[in-house]
Amino acid sequence: MPTESRRERAREERRTLILRTARDLAESEGWDAVTTRRLADAVDYSQPVLYGHFKNMDAIADAIALEGIEELAAVLQAADGLHGLARAYLGYAETHPAAYEAMFTRRTDLVFGTAESPSVLKAAFAAIRAAVEPFADAENAETLTEVFWSALHGQATLTRGRRLRPTHAQARADALTALITNASW
Incomplete structure (x- = not known):
């Protein structure tokens, strides 16, 4: 036995x-x-x-989302500065489209942005925040991080859906990081 x-x-x-x-x-x-x-x-x-x-296919997708977020967190933590982080985030989304979809666009039971959020979600957000913090005051760092993350997500999602010009991906990432680094927050 x-x-x-x-x-x-x-x-x-x-x-x-x-x-x-x-x-x-x-x-x-x-x-x-x-x-x-x-x-x-x-x-x-x-x-x-x-x-x-x-339990069901959603639970499988959630498990894949958690794996993907763990991978993404590692990629983001290894990135150098805000611009490097933007490139790393967008590169991950492009290289792993189904994992990215499970992480951020499919319906999920995962809880984001609360004390109950899984630690891997917090680690990914913390990696983004660490890159944004030098450009924000302490009071607004989390909000600016959310703005930066949502803008990256928008670029990733619209690029995947072929809604943006593929030849301008780098210029979009550059423009976004310039907006954050010049923010008066």
Whole structure:
């Protein structure tokens, strides 16, 4: 009979396989292609096994969102300055569109901006805030951080939807960072 730790390892391996497969499907074909039936077939487990790990597809997307936010936080923490952070953020969004969608555009049960928010969400926001803080007074640093983040998100989302000129991505990032660095906050 397998030991408890072996069972837990096997369970964690199944969970990891489910998430990796769902993310791969979403990245290659979009979130509409990720269904429990298709996912069960791809991982060679039954749908009840999937439901043993995740309540529904939203829970799978939320888990992928948390993974993506953890990756993004690491990328942002390694960025050099405000301009580097803007490039890193937009680069992540472009390179990982389905993860980015799970993180910031799909419906989610994740709670942002509260004391109850998962620590990884706080870490990503803190990385953005650390880059913005030198350009804001203490009273307005969080608001300016939200403005900067939302502007980056807008650029990422509109670029992904092909609503912005692709040849001007760098100029947009430069303009945004110039606005923040010249802010009188």
